[in-house]
Amino acid sequence: MQGLIMDYPLTLTAILQRAEQLFGTRPIVTRLPSRELHRYTYADFVERAKRLAVALRALGVQPGERVATLLWNSYQHLEAYFGIPATGAVLHTLNLRLHPDDLTYIVNHADDRVLIVDATLLPLYEQFRARIHPERVIVVGSGAGDGLLDYEALLADADPTSFVYPALDERAAAAMCYTSGTTGRPKGVLYSHRALALHSLAVALADCLALSERDAVLPVVPMFHANAWGLPFAATMVGAKQVFPGPHLDPESLLDLFEREQVTMTAGVPTIWLGVVQALDRQPERWRLTPGMRMAVGGSAAPEGLIRALDRHNLRLIHAWGMTEMSPVGTVSHLAPDLLDAPPDTQYAYRALQGRPLPFIEIRARGDAGFVPWDGTSMGELEVRGPWVASAYYNAPEGDDKFTEDGWFRTGDVVTIDPRGYVKITDRTKDLIKSGGEWISSVDLENALMGHPAVAEAAVIAVAHPKWQERPLAVVVLKAGQQATAEELRAYLAERFARWWLPDAFEFVDAIPRTSTGKFLKSALRERFRDYRLPGSGPAEELLEPAPHPQEQG
Ligand code: AMP
Numbered sequence: 119m120q121g122l123i124m125d126y127p128l129t130l131t132a133i134l135q136r137a138e139q140l141f142g143t144r145p146i147v148t149r150l151p152s153r154e155l156h157r158y159t160y161a162d163f164v165e166r167a168k169r170l171a172v173a174l175r176a177l178g179v180q181p182g183e184r185v186a187t188l189l190w191n192s193y194q195h196l197e198a199y200f201g202i203p204a205t206g207a208v209l210h211t212l213n214l215r216l217h218p219d220d221l222t223y224i225v226n227h228a229d230d231r232v233l234i235v236d237a238t239l240l241p242l243y244e245q246f247r248a249r250i251h252p253e254r255v256i257v258v259g260s261g262a263g264d265g266l267l268d269y270e271a272l273l274a275d276a277d278p279t280s281f282v283y284p285a286l287d288e289r290a291a292a293a294m295c296y297t298s299g300t301t302g303r304p305k306g307v308l309y310s311h312r313a314l315a316l317h318s319l320a321v322a323l324a325d326c327l328a329l330s331e332r333d334a335v336l337p338v339v340p341m342f343h344a345n346a347w348g349l350p351f352a353a354t355m356v357g358a359k360q361v362f363p364g365p366h367l368d369p370e371s372l373l374d375l376f377e378r379e380q381v382t383m384t385a386g387v388p389t390i391w392l393g394v395v396q397a398l399d400r401q402p403e404r405w406r407l408t409p410g411m412r413m414a415v416g417g418s419a420a421p422e423g424l425i426r427a428l429d430r431h432n433l434r435l436i437h438a439w440g441m442t443e444m445s446p447v448g449t450v451s452h453l454a455p456d457l458l459d460a461p462p463d464t465q466y467a468y469r470a471l472q473g474r475p476l477p478f479i480e481i482r483a484r485g486d487a488g489f490v491p492w493d494g495t496s497m498g499e500l501e502v503r504g505p506w507v508a509s510a511y512y513n514a515p516e517g518d519d520k521f522t523e524d525g526w527f528r529t530g531d532v533v534t535i536d537p538r539g540y541v542k543i544t545d546r547t548k549d550l551i552k553s554g555g556e557w558i559s560s561v562d563l564e565n566a567l568m569g570h571p572a573v574a575e576a577a578v579i580a581v582a583h584p585k586w587q588e589r590p591l592a593v594v595v596l597k598a599g600q601q602a603t604a605e606e607l608r609a610y611l612a613e614r615f616a617r618w619w620l621p622d623a624f625e626f627v628d629a630i631p632r633t634s635t636g637k638f639l640k641s642a643l644r645e646r647f648r649d650y651r652l653p654g655s656g657p658a659e660e661l662l663e664p665a666p667h668p669q670e671q672g
Pocket of ligand 1: 297344415416417418419420437438439440441442443446472529530531543546552557
């Protein structure tokens with residue numbers, strides 16, 4: 119017997135319409151590239167999102183076609199987050215930290231029809247414009263001309279009253295985001311309206327990020343990386359005040375904005391908060407922050423010391439784990455009721471775990487001999503399934519091996535699961551390095567290094583770094599009778615990779631240990647260089663710079 123309940127579609131347009139009807143006066147604040155603060159209301163935002171939708175239609179964008187953004191966290195990006203899907207088209211967020219070669223591949227693979235680019239990122243766009251073929255490029259901020267359309271002029275010409283909320287299929291694609299492949303090219307994840315709507319409900323739960331209309335939410339996590347953890351969608355759904363930092367991600371700028379806008383909830387990778395803690399430790403009296411401000415931390419493991427340090431400043435770190443392929447939030451670590459009386463050390467240990475799965479996310483871990491018990495010690499690769507987990511990559515059958523025969527997604531994270539269901543990440547099967555929240559492909563660096571005439575073999579591994587969590591170390595075997603210095607190899611790599619990808623150090627060895635099948639035995643290398651001391655400052659500083667500088671992009 120079927121239930122007698124309406125089959126109401128779960129779409130982003132329903133969220134937009136709700137925001138229009140209920141939250142018109144709620145504020146949205148953006149720190150512009152010029153550092154000035156831009157303020158407007160949800161009513162302004164909805165009207166402009168509609169104008170964008172109407173304008174895109176007038177440009178000929180059809181449902182299902184991709185419209186790409188190369189934008190900071192800003193009100194214009196929020197307009198794109200809703201205006202593009204509101205036409206039935208697909209919002210494709212481009213990662214502005216990527217090398218122009220990768221951006222070229224991604225734009226062409228996604229077949230983006232229109233590109234919306236921030237004026238401050240035009241120098242980056244110039245480096246790949248000749249290799250991509252969108253029909254229109256729209257510039258946010260001054261800088262149009264030369265065949266580029268002006269965002270404001272486009273919106274001014276569009277009539278928002280001609281916008282009609284379309285009847286969308288909840289399973290239709292609404293957004294897409296590429297993620298670094300361990301091997302091969304970046305792969306596209308295609309989110310449906312339904313996935314993003316359900317994900318919004320889940321992250322707003324009290325036992326996730328507890329979002330409400332009373333909140334002021336500031337996503338530091340980029341809107342080009344895994345939908346800024348779904349915050350723009352979820353915050354709009356609940357009518358929270360939204361605050362966007364633009365390109366200004368240094369600790370002082372963020373702390374100023376937290377104080378001025380009385381932010382109650384924020385989110386970002388550990389690197390950001392390590393800098394914020396240092397600034398607060400230096401000047402504890404300088405900023406009056408909302409007591410107990412919630413800070414969602416993920417992307418890399420939140421160190422327990424960071425949780426303790428933020429507690430000392432009366433800021434509440436919430437550790438979460440997720441993936442681009444999971445829209446992205448999968449687990450979150452809150453204390454179960456019986457842990458509320460536990461000693462502080464126990465509580466901190468639990469809060470530093472990746473946490474328990476959100477409703478409708480199923481987890482299991484597969485070891486060499488099948489699924490491992492939830493005993494907190496047996497390790498296996500984490501597999502997941504649920505209504506906001508990718509079922510395949512976009513036009514990339516080579517990524518099929520990430521899915522099990524029975525349709526679960528293989529995360530590439532090695533975990534233990536305890537009897538309560540708390541997940542702890544202990545290792546990674548994927549050969550990637552995560553630095554300041556962004557991926558570096560060890561394999562790409564190795565292949566490039568082995569193209570150098572003096573290099574016989576090269577393996578690149580992650581070493582722990584106090585600020586960036588991980589940085590690449592290149593372990594190199596030179597050909598007999600050949601010479602090459604670390605500087606030469608770095609300069610060689612600099613021609614083809616973004617600066618923040620370049621290894622912080624090079625170690626020259628006689629041989630790289632191998633497995634029985636002849637592959638590099640990275641685990642042995644990681645063990646050998648476990649306590650490796652990297653030089654002080656390195657190329658990763660670029661990850662926090664306001665705008666990628668063309669010369670530094672290689
Ligand atoms: P991305 O798709 O770029 O968001 O990266 C997802 C990957 O980042 C996961 O598969 C993990 O390897 C890593 N990751 C994300 N959150 C955490 C966390 N809280 N602790 C440890 N690793 C994490």
